Amino acid sequence: MRKEETVKLISAEGFEFVIHKDAAMVSQTIRNMLTSPGSFAETEHGEVTFPEISTTILEKICKYFYWNLQYASGKQTEFHIEPELVLELMMAANYLHT
């Protein structure tokens, strides 16, 4: 994985997830962050901090990004969500426009 192709997502607790840009751009919000014409801090450093998203949720979200890419390319499997995460996950989804 080359550095230009990746993006670092940082959770509220400071955990860092390094994932492919392609995967991260499943989220419209992240896509806008990375492609906006002005040079925002995120574009320059290749990392995004989410102070309102916990590590557990961000991990789930990253899994979802990759699952979504797979699903779009035809591999249709189930995405399992633990019931206790549902509420927070939905809030994050609304925020990330996923």
Next chain:
Amino acid sequence: MSNQKKRNFQIEAFKHRVVVDPKYADKTWKVLEHAIHEIYNHNASGLSFEELYRNAYNMVLHKFGEKLYSGLVTTMTSHLKEISKSIEAAQGGMFLEEMNRKWTDHNKALQMIRDILMYMDRTYIPSTQKTPVHELGLNLWRDNIIRSSKIQTRLLNTLLELVLRERTGEVINRGLMRNIIKMLMDLGPSVYQEDFENPFLEVSAEFYRGESQKFIECCDCGDYLKKAERRLNEELDRVTHYLDARSEAKITNVVEKEMIANHMLRLVHMDNSGLVNMLLDDKYEDLGRMYNLFRRVSNGLSTIREVMTSHLRETGKQLVTDPERLKDPVEFVQRLLDEKDKYDSIIRLSFSNDKTFLNALNSSFEFFINLNNRSPEFISLFVDDKLRKGLKGVSEEDVEIILDKVMMLFRYLQEKDVFEKYYKQHLAKRLLSGKTVSDDAERSLIVKLKTECGYQFTSKLEGMFTDMKTSQDTMQGFYASHPELGDGPTLTVQVLTTGSWPTQPSVTCNLPSEMSALCEKFRSYYLGTHTGRRLSWQTNMGTADIKASFGKGQKHELNVSTYQMCVLMLFNNAERLSYKEIEQATEIPTVDLKRCLQSMACVKGKNVLRKEPMSKDIGEDDAFFVNDKFTSKLYKVKIGTVVAQKESEPEKQETRQRVEEDRKPQIEAAIVRIMKSRRALDHNNIISEVTKQLQSRFLANPTEIKKRIESLIERDFLERDSIDRKLYRYLA
């Protein structure tokens, strides 16, 4: 139940746990406002997208959407007002540059703002039916910059002035133009149209109105068209370089209207350089240009076509009615062909083979060729001339080309049966005198006539060829059965089927005894092999080769007609013969005898006879001698009869009468055919149907058709309806 169904299932936004700080909204907005300022000042690099997005997100979530939106409007407006001032301040040429630069900045900033406020775009704006951020930015730009009182007219004037400068030949910054125009288009089609396109079109119309007026006063038609074409191309070029593609039709319309449509008639009829002159001088390029330009405006092509047609008809009419030209039929037809070639190439090269023009050309030719009722005769004479001598040394393809052209003229003829009559006569003469150059050419023409007019038209012509062929066989058979004839004079007989050949009043003459004996032998041979036939001699069509020796002992072979042979043979037994004596001995009809004596006694270089008194014409009291002083460089001397190439007036009348006679049964047959299938038909319909049926052969005269109908009624083929006198019924 139904009530519940209608309600969309919705999850309310999660109520945030954070107790809302009353100052929260103001604080958050300050952050965002600051960010917007930074963005406009090109300082965005330090900002965190996530933070700004989260702030906007939270504001919307906490029902401060209205505050966020109106704050955005105020902030952006104040920025645009500043921009507006700096654009206003820009001087002269910098004006557009500055506007373009600011526009690019604004666009970029707008995009960034839209991105960070995306959550508002997504949720707040649709639910409150406000203008989305991007569109809002464009609208604010439009209202604060483009339509601000100090900029609007200045912008328009600057743009129009640049276009004008380009029109007068200056080079302008097209890239900048394109950007500004693109900006107007981005602001919406109505902005482009109202703030630029409409005034642009008006100014252009004004410009071209003036220019065309100036040009038309001082240029000739060709130059004018060149200028118009260049202007048109310039406008097209302009459109592709920096205008909206949709303006193309509009601006070309303006040029077309001002430069072409308004001056069309004047251009076409311009003295010394108008359409007629172009046609006369074969100015293919100018004509092509005129065609392409006039095609763009309504009635343009029809104007060209009308002028061309009337010019063609006029010149054609002069051509076919000018008595000078009618003297030489071959040249007459050649001129027609040349004229046709000329216009064909004009239409091909300049009018892109336009069908309507070809039709106009054809109808004009049809019109004037039929103005002269001798056209069929002349065309046949032309063919005769070509097939007699004209085709020597010409390749087969060229022969085909010439024949095709003749066929084309033939197609224009209304009286095709008259042509047939003449063609038959001329063909008979060619065949019998053995003068036809190429059998193939003859046959190919007949095939063409056949495809054009059907089997019926050519069956007799083909019969003539068959007769020629069988005659050859008959002659071979004759000499094979009479081997003793090898030494004496040779006889070649062509047995012609009556009906296939043009009927000639059968006038016999007294053949010399040597010949008549031979003829008798042939008669008994022929009737011996073919019973039940009748042979009659057509001495007026034959030729003979005779050997003669003159005073100083020089010998010549003379190629003469049968009549001439008869006269010359008389001089074997006499020194001097008077006209009366010759007439008595030969019994040749007066006209033919005079003609044949004239050709032997009065033509220089061919005068094998001497005449007393010496004069140009043959008198009844003249006396003739063998011209002992006759000399010629050639051994073989061909003595042609003085033939009138063209028919004389009485002959013409006679042919015409025969044609009229032949038409009668054809008209009757057509009437009967039509009535047989229709049973009952009124007068006008019969006339039109008959005319249609006979069109391929001739143009039937309505009064003649009427006469034929009456004749058929008399003979009980038809009857008049007892109530409606205009209705005819067929009687089986």
